[in-house]
Amino acid sequence: MSRIQQTLAAIDALHAQDPETVEGKAKELIYAENMSAWLEKLNADASDELNIAVRSQHLCRWEIPRSEFPMDRPGYLKWRTELGKLHARKAVEIMQTQGYSKESCQQTESIIRKLGIKRNTETQTLEDCACLVFIETDFLNFAEKHPEEKVIRIVQKTWAKMSEQAHQEALALDLPAEALSLIQKALA
Structure with missing residues (x-):
C-alpha cells in the first residue's frame, strides 16, 4: 500500500x-x-x-x-x-x-x-466537496425540518461559498423536484 x-x-x-x-x-x-x-x-x-x-x-x-x-x-x-x-x-x-x-x-x-477560501484553490475544492455532499445527500432532509425562508437563506449562503465548477455540478445533480424548486427559489 x-x-x-x-x-x-x-x-x-x-x-x-x-x-x-x-x-x-x-x-x-x-x-x-x-x-x-x-x-x-x-x-x-x-x-x-x-x-x-x-x-x-x-x-x-x-x-x-x-x-x-x-x-x-x-x-x-x-x-x-x-x-x-x-x-x-x-x-x-x-x-x-x-x-x-x-x-x-x-x-x-x-x-x-478552510484558511484562504476563495484564494487557495485546494481550500476552495474542499469547500466545494462539502457543499456538494450537503446538496446531494442532506439537503432534502434539512429542508423538511426547517421553514422555507431558512432553507432558502442556507442555499444562498452555500451557493456563495462554491466555485463556478461546483455550481455546474450542483445544477446537474439528479435531485427530487422539491429540492430543485427550493434551489431555484434561492437562486432567483
Missing part, C-alpha cells in the same frame, strides 16, 4: 469509530467516502494534502458535541472553529506517523481549517 493509501486507511479507521451509524456503517465514514468521491470528480489529480484534507473534513466530529456550545450563531461558529482544529490535529497526527513533511502537514491543516 502506498503512503497516501495507508494515511487514508488510518483516517477511515478513526471514522469507523463514529458511534452514529447508518445501516450499520459509521455515519462519518460514509460522509468521508462521499467527500472523496466528489474530489475525484472535481480534481482527479489532487495532491496528497488535498486528498487527506477532504477525507478528514469531519474526522472525529463526535468528540465535540454541538450541545457543548451556546445554541446561537456565535456558539455555532465557535463550535465549527473548534471542530476544524480537531479535524486538522487528528489528520496531522496521522500524517506525521506516515512520514509527511512539516510543510505538507501545515498545508493540510490550512485546507481543513
Whole structure:
C-alpha cells in the first residue's frame, strides 16, 4: 500500500469509530467516502494534502458535541472553529506517523481549517466537496425540518461559498423536484 493509501486507511479507521451509524456503517465514514468521491470528480489529480484534507473534513466530529456550545450563531461558529482544529490535529497526527513533511502537514491543516477560501484553490475544492455532499445527500432532509425562508437563506449562503465548477455540478445533480424548486427559489 502506498503512503497516501495507508494515511487514508488510518483516517477511515478513526471514522469507523463514529458511534452514529447508518445501516450499520459509521455515519462519518460514509460522509468521508462521499467527500472523496466528489474530489475525484472535481480534481482527479489532487495532491496528497488535498486528498487527506477532504477525507478528514469531519474526522472525529463526535468528540465535540454541538450541545457543548451556546445554541446561537456565535456558539455555532465557535463550535465549527473548534471542530476544524480537531479535524486538522487528528489528520496531522496521522500524517506525521506516515512520514509527511512539516510543510505538507501545515498545508493540510490550512485546507481543513478552510484558511484562504476563495484564494487557495485546494481550500476552495474542499469547500466545494462539502457543499456538494450537503446538496446531494442532506439537503432534502434539512429542508423538511426547517421553514422555507431558512432553507432558502442556507442555499444562498452555500451557493456563495462554491466555485463556478461546483455550481455546474450542483445544477446537474439528479435531485427530487422539491429540492430543485427550493434551489431555484434561492437562486432567483
